[in-house]
Amino acid sequence: MLRLYRIPHSTNVERVALALAHKGLEAESVWVDEADRAPVRKISKQPLVPVLVDGDEVVADSTRILEHLEERYPQRPLYPEDTAPRAEMEVFVDWFNGVWKVPPNAIAAELEKPRPSQKKIAEWGGQMAAWVELFERLLEDRGHLLGEDFSAADCIAFPFLKYAVLPPADDDSDVFHRVLSEYQPLGDTHPRLEAWIHRVDARPRA
Numbered sequence: 050m051l052r053l054y055r056i057p058h059s060t061n062v063e064r065v066a067l068a069l070a071h072k073g074l075e076a077e078s079v080w081v082d083e084a085d086r087a088p089v090r091k092i093s094k095q096p097l098v099p100v101l102v103d104g105d106e107v108v109a110d111s112t113r114i115l116e117h118l119e120e121r122y123p124q125r126p127l128y129p130e131d132t133a134p135r136a137e138m139e140v141f142v143d144w145f146n147g148v149w150k151v152p153p154n155a156i157a158a159e160l161e162k163p164r165p166s167q168k169k170i171a172e173w174g175g176q177m178a179a180w181v182e183l184f185e186r187l188l189e190d191r192g193h194l195l196g197e198d199f200s201a202a203d204c205i206a207f208p209f210l211k212y213a214v215l216p217p218a219d220d221d222s223d224v225f226h227r228v229l230s231e232y233q234p235l236g237d238t239h240p241r242l243e244a245w246i247h248r249v250d251a252r253p254r255a
Contacts, residue, residue, distance in 0.1 A: 051076035054100040058221045060208035061111040062099045069255030127201040157225040174232040188241040
């Protein structure tokens, strides 16, 4: 039995929920109070979700969990088998985690300050808006971010990009999610990205 430690509305948890459902895997959900991470610390020696327990293995970090699932449960793959496409996937994942996520996290942190710098927020917001165009071009003539098939790239990016179209839930007060909603303008000029968001949103989650 797989067990997934999660909190409501977590973008990183949704990555894993999409991957599990794609592979046809079920996982027992262990819901954790965001203000009390003691159960997560006890099982994984760190406070962040998601954490996946697979038998005797405990895997933290959403990207590492996706890689673990691919290795342990290779059916309905999320990563390409061939060397070059697999390398492209890893480059995309590293870029999204290490570069793309920087501006929205920085804006959210700035907004929490007593006197946020509007200049810094505008600069980071401009970068997010520019990347919206990048994703629109990435989806030209294909159904998903790195090809026709649903993949790890879609799992990694969708929970963040979805806020360009889908508003936060009524009970979601996370400032970071508000940033994702406000600083990814689509307008009428990004139909491929909007269609992809709706297409992935229709997929099941574990």
